[in-house]
Amino acid sequence: MATAFSDIQPDEYTPSEQHPQHGVIIGGPAARAKRIEYGILLSSMVLGSLGALYWTIFHATGWVEWSAFLFGFALINMGVGIGYHRYFTHRAFEAGPKMRLAIGIMAQMACQASVLKWAADHRRHHAFADASAMCTAPMSTVTARICQNGKGSVSPISAGCSTTRHRT
Structure with a gap:
């Protein structure tokens, strides 16, 4: 998977439209x-x-399978919520090196991205979260138009946009 857009986006490429928010592709x-x-x-x-x-x-499933599922579910969701979101993105609390490692491992188990990429993407999200029709992912031109003017037959939520204010 591509991790740096500069590796796959040629320098001479210019999009047909410019998005008003810097960094949106x-x-x-x-x-x-x-x-x-x-x-x-x-x-x-x-x-x-x-x-x-x-x-x-x-x-046949027994208590071992169900308890392993529930334990993994709780561990991964705590890793994303506490680790990626609260600790690495917002620095909502302090943690020592061993706790940082444990939180990072729990977060990585979700396979969402590296800690640095997840935190950077989420900080970028919060930088524009109060703007109306904030778009959160690289999109096609059609999706970008829906997000920019908030009109169209496609719901802004299904188009990858958020028209509500997000405060966390």
């Missing part, structure tokens, strides 16, 4: 690579969920 190779990355991640989550559902239906 509209179209081009970088946006296409991000759509492919998101497609692979979504497909793996769907296939994993279907595999787990199949296993649950056709195999």
Whole structure:
């Protein structure tokens, strides 16, 4: 997966439209690579969920499987909520090196991104969160138009935009 857009977005590429918020990518190779990355991640989550559902239906499950599932679910969600969001992004509390390592490992188990990338993306999100029709991901030109003017037949939520104020 691409981690630096400069690696895949040629210097001579100029989008047909400029987004009013710096850093939002509209179209081009970088946006296409991000759509492919998101497609692979979504497909793996769907296939994993279907595999787990199949296993649950056709195999006996006991307290070990269910407790492991609940423990993993709680651990990963605490890693994202406490680790990625509260500690690494907002620095809402202080932690020693061992606790930072434990929180980072719990967060990484979610397979959402590296700690640095997640925190940087979320800080960028908060930089523009109070603006109306804030868009949160690289998009196509159509999605960008929906986000910019807040009009269209597609719901802004399903288009990857947020028209509500976000305070956390």
